[in-house]
Amino acid sequence: MTAAVTTNSASAAGPRYGSMSNDRKWALRWSYFFLILFAIFFLTPPIYMLITSLKTSQEISAITNPWWVYNPTLDNYRELLSSNQYQRFFLNSSIVTICVVTITMLISVPAAFALSRMKFWGSTILGMGVFLTYLIPETLLFIPLFKMMAVFNEITGITLINRWWVLLILYPTLTVPFTTWIMIGYFASIPKELDEAALIDGANWWQTLTKIFIPVALPGLIAAMIFAFTVSWAQFLYPLAFTTSESQLVLPVGIITTLIKGDVFNWGQIMTGALLGAAPPLIIYAFLMDYYIAGLTAGATKG
């Protein structure tokens, strides 16, 4: 009796289940179809960079299929990597980025620790202020900053404009507020008992920070470092406004100002330079994708 009912209902439901899984299958196919379309849209420029970078200038100026490489060559890479100028840009960019990441961390980690754990007068307001600063774009500040550097030169005789290390002063204004903000979030998520246990174990505040907080919040620290790295590496406005001599330029500005000369565009080299310039962030992203994404989403989901 029970068996009969079961088979009965199963045969009735059978086709419907079938159609449901069919629906599901089609939904999945459509998803993949549109995902591929969007992937093409999102990946066309970088792929086109790669295609162009493998071409000779003859092939670029010939009227052939621009989407295909007929005579692939690494000449552009060889030429660019052996050029003193390009090496200089790359070196400047590397030094600036490494220094800025270090400075950023040295400022934001202790500040985040103090703001998340040691309440003091004005600490809540400061925490809010840090976040607000993050919302002030560099495009609002570059003109007064430019003038400030000029005035500073008049007063002290120290030249800051057109020196690559002026960027070490400017970039932290872009990185520190956000890294402090996300580090506050990560530190705040560490249970209070952990510092109390450390306190009873005899750790002072410095040991609590270095031996407990930093290791426990390491994923957050890595995410913050990646953020600082990408911002410093990609920054375009400040170096464009503050540095002009070729020896002082960083990569993004260097490629755009030196490889584009008047109307003569050496597109093979420009694309090679741009691709090499995009490589460090892409490599870091490829290896540390989860930290990268955690840093991206932390701003809105934490705090």
Next chain:
Amino acid sequence: MVDATMKSDAAALRADKRGSLQKTFQRKSTIAFLMTLPLIVLIALLVLYPAIYAVHLATLNKTMERFVGLSNFTFLFKRETFWMVVWQSCIFAITAVFFKAVIGFIVAHLVHNIPDKGQRKWRGMLLVPWVIPPAMSTLAWLWLFDPSYSAFNWIFERIGIDPVPWLGDVYWARFCVILVNVWIGAPFFMIMYLAALKSVPDQLYEAAKIDGANWWQTMRFVTIPMMRNIIMITALFSTIVTFANFDIVRVLTRGDPLDQTHVFATWAFRLGIEGGDIPLGAAISLFMVPILTIGAIFILRDIVKRGNEA
């Protein structure tokens, strides 16, 4: 016995008890203050001061010797280019954010829809535009839009469509600027929305299914309300960033043709740094403040609200 020793100890200690306790507290907050000092100095000197200084600069004449009051502003109001820039910046920000949000929303759902093990790969691929430095990727677009070698026009030619004057025509140039901005920003929206989608508990969807909700009703009454916070805050963030954008316009059009594609940031750079009229440049960039303030107030309100809920 114990009591006796305790009392004498206590008497000795009581004298400086309050004092020593206060001292430890003072010391702790002094350390905390010292730890935040570099941050405070940085923000005060390189963010707050320049922001105020910009207001001062905007009231000087071109050589910065004389106070001219609001004449820089009245000068701007009289120029057609200024109103074009205001218009252009607003249109640019609104359209770009709208399309970023829509594309991000669609792509996030597509990724969320496919089996879990494939998601990582797709997500990784689709975020690439966000990872490449904008100045570098805009160069690739510049090359794709090249007047004589445009790879898009090559395809159009094959399928019988007239070549498009991508950056040569005002309207096409504006379209290109927005397109590149959407291309760079949409992946960010996608990542945020995907995170929001993942945070909706499965039980809610199951409950909706049991209540007989169809696809649209589930979206309308479960998904979107649950994501509302993140949708809002991402859009606000993006509005601020897009409105203040510099890199894309600078690399792609430099404001051309005929200054018709300038936004506040690029025009301020053109007049302030390249044109040497710092006060005028400062005055232009100050026009970004109202929009940024509105955005900031909304974001802050959301954060304070969430802080109170927690």
Next chain:
Amino acid sequence: MAEVHIRKIVKKYDDVLAVRGIDLDIRDHEFVVLVGPSGCGKTTTLRMIAGLEDITDGEIAIGGDVVNDVPPKDRDIAMVFQNYALYPHMTVHENMSFGLRLKKFPKDEINRRVDEAARILDITELLDRKPKQLSGGQRQRVAMGRAIVRNPKVFLFDEPLSNLDAKLRVQMRIEIKKVHQKVRTTTVYVTHDQVEAMTLADRVVVMNHGVIEQVGTPTELYHHPRTRFVAGFIGSPAMNFIACNLQDEGGQLKLRVNDTLTLPVPAARASKYAQHKGNGSVLLGIRPEHLTEARAQLEPGVVAFDANLDVTEPMGMETLVYFPINGETICGRVNPAAGAKDGAPLKMAADLNQMHLIDAKSGLVL
């Protein structure tokens, strides 16, 4: 190893008094449990002993030294937290040795102590694991191990078992008792669970609203509660309180519950309660275990009465029965064979030799 003396300590948060001047002397090797409902000030007291909260007023002495202004690390105490507070990035060995390493102990001394503690707690094979790879009970052991290796004057436990499931809790309770028998360190243990308090403690401190209600051994608290709060808090199911009048009826002291039920006070208690006769607002306190089914032969002091059962809960070895008296639900414990049924009448017996009489106004046991 040391005694702890607490003198009139007060804790004030802004305007709220969390602890209102308590005195407590804890002897060397003693296991003292602070118990009470949440918000009674027990955890605050423990944290003041640990030095994690500063003391608003009064004094705490550990081993004879006043420690009010001594930072936690110099108080020579160890603490086990509710959520264990194990350092997630360190192995078990590193977790246990962290305090010793900070104090720059020689390496072989550290290893000796860790190995010994691991042996006591039976976690030797876990020493190289990270906290994430451990079960709740194992984490609990590691947290205790971290306390033991430091060989402190005092162990402090802050509700250490409340994150474990019921079965594991019983097991770890026995474990903690065993460890204390081995190391004999003075222990202050905070819990809201009176069963834990009764089973673990040498002495139990019952706290409520920031003051100590009573201090005593578990048996003292059970048999001689001093206040209504203690009477109701200790014991499970909780003691029944029945409002009644203490009257003299023909030279016999009687408790008049209502028109149909009047209970005679046993002769042994009569002299003690005589002075309160005529008091119209007393509570009869009687534990469920002293309300059983009536046997044919009633012992002296045991009074039979009729009850209409509302609900019965068969527990296997006994059956809990609930019936109304004066609108209050009263709980009794009867033999499963007594035939208790939902909604059926049952002849009950109250063992008034075990009664308590409480002044409803002052809340004191008379």
